[in-house]
Amino acid sequence: MTGEEPTEDGANGADSSDVVRRDRFSGGPARGFLSSLAADERIFAADLAVDRAHVVMLAEQGILDDEDAGAILDALDEIEAAGHGALPDGEDVHAAIETAVIERVGPDGGRMHTARSRNDEVATCIRYRLRGDLLEAVEAVVGAREQLLDVADEHAETLMPGFTHLQYAQPTTVGHYCLSYERALARDTERLLGAYERTNRSPLGGAAFAGTPFDIDRERTAELLGFDSVLENSMDGASARDFLLEATTALANLATTLSGLSEDLVVFANDGYVDLSDDYSSTSSIMPQKKNPDTLELVRARAGDAHGAVSGLLTTLKGLPRAYNRDLQRATGHGWEAVDAVTEATEVAAGAVATAAWNEDLLEAEAGAGFSTATGVADLLAMAGVPFRTAHEVVAMAAEESTDPDYEAVEAAAGEVLDDPLSSYVDREAVEDALDPAASVASRDSAGGPAPDAVADQLATAREDVAADRETLADERDELADADEQLRAEVAGYV
DSSP states (O other): OOOOOSSOOBTTBOOHHHHHHHHHTSOSTTHHHHOOTTGGGGGHHHHHHHHHHHHHHHHHTTSSOHHHHHHHHHHHHHHHHHOGGGSOOOSSHHHHHHHHHHHHHOGGGGGGGTTOOHHHHHHHHHHHHHHHHHHHHHHHHHHHHHHHHHHHHHTTTOEEEEEETTEEEEEEEHHHHHHHHHHHHHHHHHHHHHHHHHHSEEOTTOTTTTOOSSOOOHHHHHHHTTOSEEOSOHHHHHHOOHHHHHHHHHHHHHHHHHHHHHHHHHHHHHHTSEEOOGGGOBOOSSOTTOOBOHHHHHHHHHHHHHHHHHHHHHHHHTTOOSSOOTTHHHHHHHHHHHHHHHHHHHHHHHHHHHHOEEOHHHHHHHTTGGGTTHHHHHHHHHHTTOOHHHHHHHHHHHHHHOSSOOHHHHHHHHHHHOSSOGGGTOOHHHHHHHHSHHHHHHHOOSTTSSSHHHHHHHHHHHHHHHHHHHHHHHHHHHHHHHHHHHHHHHHHTTO
8 A cells, every 4th residue: 555665764864865765765756656545544543553562572672672662652642633634745654653642752753763764663553453354254154143043943844946057947945946055155154264263364564675784573473463463575575466456356255256146136025026125125216116126236236346456456467567666555545445345245235135025835836836846757667777877868858847846747757768657666655755845955965955954064064164263253253352452551661
């Protein structure tokens, strides 16, 4: 979000030559074009935390005396209380905060920037803020999974038609259907947590890209800021944005999952299978009879936003030379756009599912439509010894000869294809059971299937996974909270 540091402060902070250099680059028609101060409001709190951790470390290392450290940290408290809107004009939030510190402390306020660059500073701020946003996204996804599991549990035996190519395919249940999306969201959770782990690493102390001669303690600032580790290579730390790309891509994948769920519900609502809550619908401005699934249509559109963010970020990052380039100022916003759009969409999609009413009578009536139990009849014949491809031919012929195939239709087709009568392989009761949607579903009790027992097993596994992810989420948040408490305690020792 910010530009490369034009000067590198020494142990004594800003000097007269530094002021001259700053004055030289302080005007001109491109100042507004270069500035990211307004957009940097998002990382205002992150920058203050990074400043505090850096100042505490400098004092602990004897690079900054305690009196100067206390004055700077006291000024940072005042700046935090005043808010982002009170900052002086600046090229970015980092320079504006430094200027605000110097206004309060005097020239010695410039010592805050000793042994660092805006390059490692901004990279740290982005990671600091993004990791929190990722945990918010994980919270939303885990909540969505819990809501889907509740619906799946309630409708574990509610029959519904299943589709492929938007054609009636095989009967299933609402519970089995909801579990299919919960499992997809579970993998989205894994991707977000993986992105969090690689985001939660500190580049602070790498300076512009080539390190610093000062005896700093990078592990200490990482500890105070709650990062899990330090990025070893200073050039990598300042220039890499792969963590941002990974996070944005994980969010785009999540948005794709949500878009599919939303599309299904829009179609189901149109077919009368589900009645969406008024809270997640709207009506026409002119046609009072209309109930439109507007929120779900917007969830679909958010997927387009997230995909665009990935494309924009990839395009910005492609071909950038090491180490820092000002292009990166335009890269970060794509990540913010994606995490905001998709986190909100997750909550909306989950709420729409949780509050929807399923039309059980219509779903049951439609479960066997389009001869959707055909595969069950073919499986029955195959289990009786008929080669599956031959059984497939028998059932296909029955479908061609009748719009609503029954035992007689299957028997007639078998007489055309098989050398022996149908009764030589299966009895009438078995065929009629295979033609019944409820019996067809009940027979599919293999792992992952729609049979009630199989659904119960899936529900148990999914709830264990959700509980584990909730524990991981709580642990990560606790670690960040502990680090924040430790940092404020250290700051209090100087102020």
